[in-house]
Amino acid sequence: MTRPPDGFGFDAPFDRSGTGSSKWARAGGGAGGVIAMGLADMDLPGPPAVAEALARRAAHRAYGYTACDPAGRELVARWYLERHGAAVDPEWVLLLPFGPRTALRLLLEALRPTGPVLFPTPEWGGFGQLCRAAGLPYEEQALVQEGAGYRLPLEAFAGRRVGAVLLSNPHNPSGRVWTAREIRSLAEAAAGAGAVLVSDEVHGDLTHPGRRHPVAVVAAGGLRAHTVTLNSVGKTFNCSGIPSCFALVPDPALRGRLAELMAGYGLWEGGLVEQLVQQAALREGGPWLDALLRHLTAARDRLTGLLGPAVRSRPEASYLLWVDAVALGLPAVGAGPALLAHCGLEASDGAGFGPGGEGSLRLNYALPGPVLETVSERLRRLG
Numbered sequence: 001m002t003r004p005p006d007g008f009g010f011d012a013p014f015d016r017s018g019t020g021s022s023k024w025a026r027a028g029g030g031a032g033g034v035i036a037m038g039l040a041d042m043d044l045p046g047p048p049a050v051a052e053a054l055a056r057r058a059a060h061r062a063y064g065y066t067a068c069d070p071a072g073r074e075l076v077a078r079w080y081l082e083r084h085g086a087a088v089d090p091e092w093v094l095l096l097p098f099g100p101r102t103a104l105r106l107l108l109e110a111l112r113p114t115g116p117v118l119f120p121t122p123e124w125g126g127f128g129q130l131c132r133a134a135g136l137p138y139e140e141q142a143l144v145q146e147g148a149g150y151r152l153p154l155e156a157f158a159g160r161r162v163g164a165v166l167l168s169n170p171h172n173p174s175g176r177v178w179t180a181r182e183i184r185s186l187a188e189a190a191a192g193a194g195a196v197l198v199s200d201e202v203h204g205d206l207t208h209p210g211r212r213h214p215v216a217v218v219a220a221g222g223l224r225a226h227t228v229t230l231n232s233v234g235k236t237f238n239c240s241g242i243p244s245c246f247a248l249v250p251d252p253a254l255r256g257r258l259a260e261l262m263a264g265y266g267l268w269e270g271g272l273v274e275q276l277v278q279q280a281a282l283r284e285g286g287p288w289l290d291a292l293l294r295h296l297t298a299a300r301d302r303l304t305g306l307l308g309p310a311v312r313s314r315p316e317a318s319y320l321l322w323v324d325a326v327a328l329g330l331p332a333v334g335a336g337p338a339l340l341a342h343c344g345l346e347a348s349d350g351a352g353f354g355p356g357g358e359g360s361l362r363l364n365y366a367l368p369g370p371v372l373e374t375v376s377e378r379l380r381r382l383g
């Protein structure tokens, strides 16, 4: 595969038309010059190693039932050690041939919660959606806005029983990286309330240089049996259209219940394309990810510099910018349509992120260099 001069092509136009992109479908296919900055995937070419592995495998026309390769567990453990300095036991790893949303749903079922599911908001709308679909009672606890960012509402757990605690770590929508101490405190609060902490870390491998991603099952220390970490190569390596993920479940009883539940649904670890993509990404995707993070942090600096105090919490991971719509001169209600009308930029409206989300916008800045240029020009019209 020939490589573009800048290494991986992040500064070249990347046309996704004709690929069935959900993100661009939401933005009307880009009609009228609209730029899609909503749904969380990247308008950047993924790792060549994944494309090469898919092409190699596709050439062999046996696509039958495929066994789970246990080497995948070792690979995940090695990834955590090398990338995050986190010691993960390969035994904890479940290699799942479906996306994080389905994994969360199964985890909630396996946990058999006897109290409400708690999660802080603003938060990715999937948590509430999953609880509603599963018929589970849930409570949204407002994050506390302190200084330049958010703090976890630990006081919400005092003296009560809770069914499960969900957390996006790093935080979606703000890109805040919770510290190891914050994760440990939350795991303690959850365990004290009789609950397991489910840490959704699908944005964790996108932690920006200079910050450290605390992997919850490791940060929880002695409380790891009450903690689950969920991760996927989908967000990190831009391949969410091939749904897969992996869960780190230190508690053998919970692991067993999950495996049993999966078998009941006709789901088994591994998967033909899922583990192929996962292994190629984790084995060979490191240099691509390093280059991607350089591109994303440059884009972050440019946009946070432009938008100044309208940015609610300076992003420390991923490619999402959580901004105060009113500070940008947009209305608190209907900020998304107003941004679209003024600037031709399609963003996620904060109202979809639960209490505390109203009046905010989430902008996805995983864009090629020339498109970032246009976005910056259009944002300058505000204020």
Ligand SMILES: Cc1ncc(COP(=O)(O)O)c(C=O)c1O
Pocket: 040, 099, 100, 101, 102, 124, 126, 168, 172, 200, 202, 203, 234, 240, 243
């Ligand atoms: C925190 C978090 N978890 C899970 C998901 C999505 O998972 P899936 O690819 O299964 O829809 C997202 C997607 O935006 C997310 O931000």
